[in-house]
Amino acid sequence: MIEVRNLVKTFGAFTAVNDVSFSVAEGEIFAFLGPNGAGKTTTIKMLTTLLHPTSGSIRLDGLDPLKQQNEARKKFGIVFQDPSLDGDLTAAENMEIHGVLYGVPHKVRRQRTEELLKLFELWDRRDEQVKKFSGGMKRRLEIARGFLHTPRILFLDEPTLGLDPQSRNQLWTHVKKVNEAEKVTVFLTTHYMDEADRVAHRIGVIDHGKLVTQGTPTEIKEQTGTTTLEDAFLKLTGETIRDESASSTDMMRQFAKMWSGGKR
Amino acid sequence: MRAIYILWLRELKRYARSRSQVIASLGQPMLYLLVLGFGLGSVFQKAGMGSYLQFIAPGIIGMTVLFSSIFSGLGLLWDRQFGFLKEMLVAPVPRLEIMIGRTLGGMTVSVIQGMLVLVIALIVGFRPVSWWHLPIAIGFMLAISLVFAALGVAIGSSLQDMQGFQLIMNFLVMPIYFLSGAMFPLAGQGWPLKIATRIDPLSYGIDGMRAVLLGSSTFSPVLDIAVLICVGAVLLVFGAYRFSKIEI
Ligand SMILES: Nc1ncnc2c1ncn2[C@@H]1O[C@H](COP(=O)(O)OP(=O)(O)O)[C@@H](O)[C@H]1O
Ligand SMILES: [Mg+2]
Numbered sequence: 001m002i003e004v005r006n007l008v009k010t011f012g013a014f015t016a017v018n019d020v021s022f023s024v025a026e027g028e029i030f031a032f033l034g035p036n037g038a039g040k041t042t043t044i045k046m047l048t049t050l051l052h053p054t055s056g057s058i059r060l061d062g063l064d065p066l067k068q069q070n071e072a073r074k075k076f077g078i079v080f081q082d083p084s085l086d087g088d089l090t091a092a093e094n095m096e097i098h099g100v101l102y103g104v105p106h107k108v109r110r111q112r113t114e115e116l117l118k119l120f121e122l123w124d125r126r127d128e129q130v131k132k133f134s135g136g137m138k139r140r141l142e143i144a145r146g147f148l149h150t151p152r153i154l155f156l157d158e159p160t161l162g163l164d165p166q167s168r169n170q171l172w173t174h175v176k177k178v179n180e181a182e183k184v185t186v187f188l189t190t191h192y193m194d195e196a197d198r199v200a201h202r203i204g205v206i207d208h209g210k211l212v213t214q215g216t217p218t219e220i221k222e223q224t225g226t227t228t229l230e231d232a233f234l235k236l237t238g239e240t241i242r243d244e245s246a247s248s249t250d251m252m253r254q255f256a257k258m259w260s261g262g263k264r
Numbered sequence: 265m266r267a268i269y270i271l272w273l274r275e276l277k278r279y280a281r282s283r284s285q286v287i288a289s290l291g292q293p294m295l296y297l298l299v300l301g302f303g304l305g306s307v308f309q310k311a312g313m314g315s316y317l318q319f320i321a322p323g324i325i326g327m328t329v330l331f332s333s334i335f336s337g338l339g340l341l342w343d344r345q346f347g348f349l350k351e352m353l354v355a356p357v358p359r360l361e362i363m364i365g366r367t368l369g370g371m372t373v374s375v376i377q378g379m380l381v382l383v384i385a386l387i388v389g390f391r392p393v394s395w396w397h398l399p400i401a402i403g404f405m406l407a408i409s410l411v412f413a414a415l416g417v418a419i420g421s422s423l424q425d426m427q428g429f430q431l432i433m434n435f436l437v438m439p440i441y442f443l444s445g446a447m448f449p450l451a452g453q454g455w456p457l458k459i460a461t462r463i464d465p466l467s468y469g470i471d472g473m474r475a476v477l478l479g480s481s482t483f484s485p486v487l488d489i490a491v492l493i494c495v496g497a498v499l500l501v502f503g504a505y506r507f508s509k510i511e512i
Binding site for chain 1: 266267269270271274277278281282346347348350351352353354355356357358511512
């Protein structure tokens with residue numbers, strides 16, 4: 001369902017994704033794990049037509065997201081790592097726009113919006129402007145919105161970031177449900193190894209832009225001679241803490257790219 | 265079509281909800297109208313140029329439409345900042361439709377703003393040569409908003425963050441306003457200013473509005489509308505191209 005060959009993305013002299021290849025079968029749940037700044041989000045952006053790869057090839061259900069952008073976009077849904085809601089609109093309006101953009105018929109839209117907002121406990125607040133929501137509520141709305149249409153592939157970029165255990169549980173139950181009932185292929189990233197262990201069929205570990213290893217959770221534990229995925233992860237990626245916060249060079253980079261437009 | 269409609273509606277809803285912003289954005293034109301219209305009125309009259317309020321009202325309406333439409337395009341920077349741009353860009357809708365929906369929304373909002381200023385001008389004593397010309401004046405507002413909403417989208421798609429905003433304000437938007445003849449007559453200038461005013465598309469918009477509202481103009485209203493539509497079309501194509509190239 002997802003075929004990635006020798007994918008590379010450089011930002012100036014910095015290589016964020018370095019020669020990554022993997023494939024995800026239809027109906028599979030694939031977890032992409034890696035420390036902060038490893039290149040997970042950059043990979044997802046390239047898979048979802050938001051960023052042009054420097055080199056390498058991508059196929060989503062046989063489609064090239066570079067050349068057949070619109071057809072490719074019809075195949076997937078995504079929950080972004082960073083906020084992507086319109087704060088001036090209400091929760092219901094955010095759902096509505098999403099449904100219309102994805103061509104979900106009016107009746108189905110109404111019905112699913114109600115189901116999902118109830119599931120993620122936002123139904124009572126549906127007519128409030130999103131900017132008044134707490135961080136957790138916004139996150140829940142992003143997730144509910146991601147499930148409004150049923151894509152063939154679902155990208156979840158750190159979906160549980162900032163969620164309480166109840167909502168996390170709801171989310172993974174729902175992910176498993178759509179995966180089993182509708183054979184939706186799921187590509188997810190997370191920092192919680194227990195989650196990956198619980199839901200993922202297969203795992204890829206990425207560090208410094210390079211794919212370190214891939215396999216089933218059991219295979220990866222056997223490979224590293226560890227008993228938990230957490231230990232396996234630490235063994236593979238080392239114990240140093242990665243900091244991706246904006247440094248002064250980051251700011252300069254930002255400034256330099258201000259006028260460079262979409263090229264970069 | 266549905267996508268265009270829902271994104272158009274989004275712009276209107278956001279406008280209707282930002283009540284403080286609506287008032288703030290009307291405050292400035294109102295101030296200009298009153299202070300300049302009445303303050304400079306006697307000087308203007310002594311120079312044998314007639315009523316300055318009459319002269320400046322179309323200019324202030326043009327200014328309002330200029331600011332409002334260019335900001336609607338630059339609003340892409342906000343959408344980028346707050347992340348909603350991503351949501352629009354991954355949707356299975358041609359980017360052209362997304363850009364059109366957004367731009368039509370911005371144009372609608374800026375024409376509403378222009379009409380509100382027109383109403384204020386009428387209240388403080390502005391009188392068009394014929395009431396029947398008002399719809400044509402609104403047509404000119406629409407043409408002005410097309411030009412600058414398209415320009416705004418082109419710029420908003422090309423900038424990566426808000427840092428460029430002040431630059432755009434100081435080195436593009438303000439010169440467009442001051443060189444447009446909004447505040448002074450276009451006739452009788454030295455050649456450098458003359459060239460600058462003729463390059464500025466807003467000059468033709470304001471000249472066109474003066475033609476229909478006051479019955480006097482420097483160019484012909486047909487030339488005015490032709491220039492606006494041509495420049496608008498070119499900028500729209502350019503804006504759509506830049507928009508289609510956005511990466512996040
Ligand atoms: N637009 C960009 N310009 C320059 N560097 C970037 C850009 N986007 C991401 N990076 C860098 O690429 C690296 C990978 O980032 P990312 O894919 O967001 O990591 P992850 O999602 O795995 O935490 C980081 O070091 C980040 O700073
Ligand atoms: Mg990330």
